[in-house]
Amino acid sequence: MPRKPVARDAVLDAYESLLIEVGERAATLDAVAKGAGVSKGGLLYHFPNKEALISALLERLDELAQEDIERMKAAPDGAAAYFIRTSLWGGTPMDRAFVAATRLAEVAHEETRRRFAGIQRQWLGVLAEDVGPEVAKAVSYMGDGLYFNAMFEGGQDAGNTDREADVEILLGVLDRLRK
Known part of the structure; x- marks a missing residue:
């Protein structure tokens, strides 16, 4: 059975x-x-074996990233604003899969690095459709900065209270960059 x-x-x-x-x-x-x-x-x-576990985790990450990309494309206020707003730790399945896979990339797991690069290219492509290629890179760095600074300052358990003000500041910067 x-x-x-x-x-x-x-x-x-x-x-x-x-x-x-x-x-x-x-x-x-x-x-x-x-x-x-x-x-x-x-x-x-x-x-x-462990490689089968890694493969399943990366498949999960790919599926969640594709769902996220579709939400980005459909976001009423645009992909760039969506990307910035969702660059805070929320404990979502995507957050968990992303951080877990990051641990594999830290030890130079090549397939993980390849998958991350592919996801980043897709995010950047969707952002570029919304705000153009130059601003897309800036938005990508804004989101990455929010996410990783929160991790450095307290990890997943620190909460996002102070970061929500940062999101609003970055959304204001995004509005100025769009012009």
């Missing part, structure tokens, strides 16, 4: 959490199985 997809998702969620919380080296198969509440055999049923 095939196992429920819920177990597979629990294993992938546990891997993602371990990457975020303790990094790639500590995200061992044993730690993932324990975090998911499954036996190591149960983990291996769904993911025969």
Whole structure:
């Protein structure tokens, strides 16, 4: 009898959490199985090795990024404003997958770096359609700066209260750049 997809998702969620919380080296198969509440055999049923876990995480990231890109394209106030507004930690599935994959990129996992580059190119393309290629780069750096500064100053648990004022400032700058 095939196992429920819920177990597979629990294993992938546990891997993602371990990457975020303790990094790639500590995200061992044993730690993932324990975090998911499954036996190591149960983990291996769904993911025969660590590379299979990484592949599944990157597929999740790709799917979430595509959903985000579609929301960007449809944003009523434009892709650039959407990008800036969503560049704060919200604990969303996209945030979690993004940070987890960042941990893999930190240890020079080439496929992860390739996927990130592809997602960034897509974001930049959508931004360029909205505000032109030069302003698109500026918006990309604004969003990245918001996201990474928040991480440096307190991580995911710090909240976004002070950052929301920064978002409004950057949206004002965006309005001036659009002219």
